[in-house]
Amino acid sequence: MFDKEENFLNRELSWLKFNERVLNEANDLSKPLLERLKFIIITSSNLDEFFMIRVAGLKQQVESKINKKDDTGLNAVEQLKLIDHSVRALVRKQYFFLKKIIDCMQDENIYFCNVESLSIADRQWLDDYFYNTIYPLLTPFAIHSSHLEVPNQGKGNIFIFLEDIITSYCAYLFSGYHIKEVVVFRITRNADILIDGEGAEDLLVEVEKSLNQRKRGEAVRLEISRTSKKFLKDFLLAVFKIATRDVYEITGLIDVSCLLKVVDFPGYEHLRYKPFMPQIPIELKDEENLFGVIREKDILLHHPYESFLPVVDFIRQASVDPKVLSIKQTLYRVSGNSSIVRALAEAAENGKQVTVVIEVRARFDEENNILWARRLEEAGCHVIYGVVGLKVHGKMALVTRQEGGHIRRYIHMGTGNYNDMTARLYCDMSFFTANKQIGIDASHFFDMLLGNNYDLSLWEKLVVAPLDLRARLKELIEREIEFAEAGKGGHIIAKMNSLLDKDIILKLYEASCKGVKIELIVRGICSLRPGIEGVSQNITVRSIVGRFLEHHRIIYFANGDMPNIYLSSADWMKRNLSERVELLFPIEDQEITLRVKAILEIMLKDNRKAYIMKSDGNYRLSDRRGRAINSQEELCREAEIRSGLLFGIE
Numbered sequence: 029m030f031d032k033e034e035n036f037l038n039r040e041l042s043w044l045k046f047n048e049r050v051l052n053e054a055n056d057l058s059k060p061l062l063e064r065l066k067f068i069i070i071t072s073s074n075l076d077e078f079f080m081i082r083v084a085g086l087k088q089q090v091e092s093k094i095n096k097k098d099d100t101g102l103n104a105v106e107q108l109k110l111i112d113h114s115v116r117a118l119v120r121k122q123y124f125f126l127k128k129i130i131d132c133m134q135d136e137n138i139y140f141c142n143v144e145s146l147s148i149a150d151r152q153w154l155d156d157y158f159y160n161t162i163y164p165l166l167t168p169f170a171i172h173s174s175h176l177e178v179p180n181q182g183k184g185n186i187f188i189f190l191e192d193i194i195t196s197y198c199a200y201l202f203s204g205y206h207i208k209e210v211v212v213f214r215i216t217r218n219a220d221i222l223i224d225g226e227g228a229e230d231l232l233v234e235v236e237k238s239l240n241q242r243k244r245g246e247a248v249r250l251e252i253s254r255t256s257k258k259f260l261k262d263f264l265l266a267v268f269k270i271a272t273r274d275v276y277e278i279t280g281l282i283d284v285s286c287l288l289k290v291v292d293f294p295g296y297e298h299l300r301y302k303p304f305m306p307q308i309p310i311e312l313k314d315e316e317n318l319f320g321v322i323r324e325k326d327i328l329l330h331h332p333y334e335s336f337l338p339v340v341d342f343i344r345q346a347s348v349d350p351k352v353l354s355i356k357q358t359l360y361r362v363s364g365n366s367s368i369v370r371a372l373a374e375a376a377e378n379g380k381q382v383t384v385v386i387e388v389r390a391r392f393d394e395e396n397n398i399l400w401a402r403r404l405e406e407a408g409c410h411v412i413y414g415v416v417g418l419k420v421h422g423k424m425a426l427v428t429r430q431e432g433g434h435i436r437r438y439i440h441m442g443t444g445n446y447n448d449m450t451a452r453l454y455c456d457m458s459f460f461t462a463n464k465q466i467g468i469d470a471s472h473f474f475d476m477l478l479g480n481n482y483d484l485s486l487w488e489k490l491v492v493a494p495l496d497l498r499a500r501l502k503e504l505i506e507r508e509i510e511f512a513e514a515g516k517g518g519h520i521i522a523k524m525n526s527l528l529d530k531d532i533i534l535k536l537y538e539a540s541c542k543g544v545k546i547e548l549i550v551r552g553i554c555s556l557r558p559g560i561e562g563v564s565q566n567i568t569v570r571s572i573v574g575r576f577l578e579h580h581r582i583i584y585f586a587n588g589d590m591p592n593i594y595l596s597s598a599d600w601m602k603r604n605l606s607e608r609v610e611l612l613f614p615i616e617d618q619e620i621t622l623r624v625k626a627i628l629e630i631m632l633k634d635n636r637k638a639y640i641m642k643s644d645g646n647y648r649l650s651d652r653r654g655r656a657i658n659s660q661e662e663l664c665r666e667a668e669i670r671s672g673l674l675f676g677i678e
Contacts, residue, residue, distance in 0.1 A: 040078075054126075253282060355380055358425075423445065424474075441458075504583075521584040522582070529604075570640050634659035
């Protein structure tokens with residue numbers, strides 16, 4: 029009944045609309061100027077990855093003559109045409125916003141100049157810098173876009189892009205030649221590396237070999253500075269074996285990512301957000317025995333509003349606690365200078381039994397994860413490199429502690445990664461518990477990862493993909509349908525990054541038609557179409573894009589008058605529900621349940637950073653009438669209240 033092409037939205041076009049929402053933040057005049065510039069950079073970085081993975085994948089389908097259609101009935105050729113149209117419009121908008129920002133920066137004495145506009149004194153300095161510093165480093169292979177700051181001559185800060193300097197000094201590089209034309213270009217390559225996890229005897233070695241594929245991947249996009257010389261474009265097209273339709277002529281800076289150095293340039297604090305300090309809840313402040321606190325009650329942390337430090341301390345305290353016998357933990361993406369990994373290594377060195385399941389196939393973090401995996405092995409940890417055929421994306425740490433005459437398990441689970449750097453920017457939730465049954469399930473989870481136990485009958489609290497997560501979600505949706513049909517008002521609120529799984533979408537359509545109220549908060553891709561009469565009239569979809577990256581996965585089921593809250597590592601995508609190891613876990617503490625529900629309600633009331641999806645897949649800003657509510661700002665204040673800061677308790 030609902031399985032019709034017109035009831036779904038294309039994944040790639042939905043993602044591009046998300047990136048446009050990110051770009052729109054650059055045109056928010058209420059934002060500090062350098063923060064607006066940062067959103068230009070984020071948009072550009074997102075688009076690079078989109079071409080490296082998604083566009084590259086579609087091109088491979090075309091080359092392999094695979095005529096596979098998506099849920100909307102589009103094949104790869106048709107999708108690429110629509111992508112091209114959307115991307116070109118997005119890039120035009122991006123450079124329009126960038127020019128506006130650069131013009132505004134002049135009012136702050138920040139200037140971007142070309143070589144010809146420099147004064148004689150500045151040009152003399154640049155001559156010396158080029159001959160003594162830049163020229164010795166040049167090679168005929170690759171020049172990375174960057175910037176150079178010319179010494180301050182009382183005019184503010186003047187920036188010149190390295191590509192402009194090299195262009196101006198080309199005659200020196202090619203002495204004896206007459207240079208007809210100079211063009212700056214940038215190539216994006218296929219970065220979707222293929223790893224034969226099932227056939228590889230050593231997955232670590234296989235991943236390292238595969239990483240070299242990225243350097244030699246086929247070109248999928250050529251960005252080139254606008255030029256009237258057709259022979260130059262034709263030459264580059266031939267060299268990189270790329271089609272004319274994959275060329276993007278740029279008027280302005282080719283690689284916007286280099287502007288991050290300007291965003292981080294010392295000074296100009298008034299052009300950035302006022303620093304926000306993640307808070308520590310009162311019950312955890314100066315707490316040297318986290319296990320005692322967790323033993324008494326479950327703990328929820330809301331990042332980045334609340335600090336990630338207690339998560340680090342959980343592992344750090346376990347590493348030196350003489351009562352701790354073992355630590356088991358999953359790692360998907362960790363920071364380059366990971367405090368958690370160092371604590372795990374220290375735990376092994378202290379004689380604890382440490383088992384780490386580290387996913388070395390986490391895209392674009394492979395090299396970092398390989399480095400940490402080897403260091404953990406050197407420290408004596410038992411390191412497992414994922415699961416054959418599946419990525420391990422679930423987030424769990426299990427600490428086993430000898431207390432008196434018995435063993436007690438302490439568990440941390442979360443919606444985000446064990447990464448103390450991104451935890452300052454990503455909105456996620458951390459949950460600590462000493463619940464006996466969750467502890468038993470946690471042991472079963474690690475047994476499963478080690479290939480020892482797949483018996484779902486042993487599990488009572490935790491739900492795991494790919495074994496039973498999709499089925500459990502459908503059961504919970506079905507339960508809300510039963511409440512709605514009984515006149516008890518079925519209600520679902522679900523927050524996630526992406527919604528793509530067809531089975532789940534069809535179940536949501538069924539629930540909508542049976543009277544269940546469904547409120548979805550989906551940051552990025554959403555293939556579901558809301559507000560279609562007879563299909564999804566009871567479904568709303570909103571996306572929040574703000575200072576922090578919305579990353580948590582939270583699900584609320586009204587369950588009559590007995591609300592259930594679940595947190596998860598999984599988005600509602602086929603890859604998460606069928607091709608990854610993911611976790612869904614319940615919040616059973618009444619106080620925490622009410623708190624999470626209140627957080628969701630704040631997000632649903634956001635009328636400053638929320639976009640509402642229309643049934644055609646386009647988005648509009650939420651209605652701004654009434655009291656201004658920026659959910660992220662509201663949650664910052666809530667964290668300060670919970671820490672005692674707003675009450676003067678320090």
